[in-house]
Amino acid sequence: MTLWQTSLTYQIWVWLCDVYEDSTLHHFLAAAGRWCNGQIEESRILRPLCREGIVARSWKDSFLCRMLSALVNLPGTLLHAWYKAWNLTFEDSFFARLAFDMGDSASIAQFWCIAALWCIPYERWNNAYSFMTGVLLLLLFYAGAMRTGRRLDVARIGTIIALEEGLELDREWIYAAALLHDCGKHEQYENGTPHEQASARIAPEILKDCGFDDKETDVIVTAISRHRDPEAAKEKNLNGVLYRADKASRACFACDAEKDCNWKDGKKNLTIRY
Secondary structure, three states, rough: OOOOOOOOHHHHHHHHHHHHHHHHHHHHHHHHHHHHHHHHOOOHHHHHHHOOOHHHHHHOOHHHHHHHHHHHHHHHHHHHHHHHHHHHHHHOHHHHHHHHHHOOOOOHHHHHHHEEEEEEEHHOOOOOHHHHHHHHHHHHHHHHHHHOOOHHHHHHHHHHHHHHOOOOOEOOHHHHHHHHOOOOHHHHOOOOHHHHHHHHHHHHHHHOOOOOOOOHHHHHHHHHHHHHHHHHOOOOOOOHHHHHHHOOOHHHOOOOHHHHHOOHHHHOOOOOOO
């Protein structure tokens, strides 16, 4: 549990989110969004206007895009290398953990900054406030980047596995399954529900809101529900890819507590393959 997650404000926020998730307003807006997306997809006029052009499709593979991405991510990369070199020192520091937790919650800070922009009268606003806000959000972003999570690692490794094995799996399916496969882990901590079951129950609503159809949702949710099932390990489909990627993403080989860990060696990932 992080400091933010144990706070009263966080508990109130979670309760409000739960109320909204179950509300008629949420279901109405979600349905309206899906209807609008359907109208755009089926419209002969709007569909060409909304699809990516040649420039947009080629941008992500261009040298300029790669160079700018590397430049923007350079501070986060250097900070993460620093964190890995001094891992125990940072984790033993209250202020370092506080900074990491605040960085993980940068999106919430962004919300409050935008709310302030809306509420503060124009005559009392100074552009220096905007500059300071931008710097603050950037620092929070880099603080969060300093301690890297593992879900995107699962997605990247899953994509590599699919390519190596010649599996025709949509990359969006792999990333969706990787990002959501542990989304129910809080229930395992709170009431003992196996997190693969909780994640499989939570994921469908998120996937539908993201535009996945029923068939795609079934494939992704099945993979999530079986990502701890050893029987899925050898399957040549999304189930097997997610299972193998999840295990290969464990950075046990670089963990300072590996020797004291109560996991059996067969459960640990002690080699770097990807």
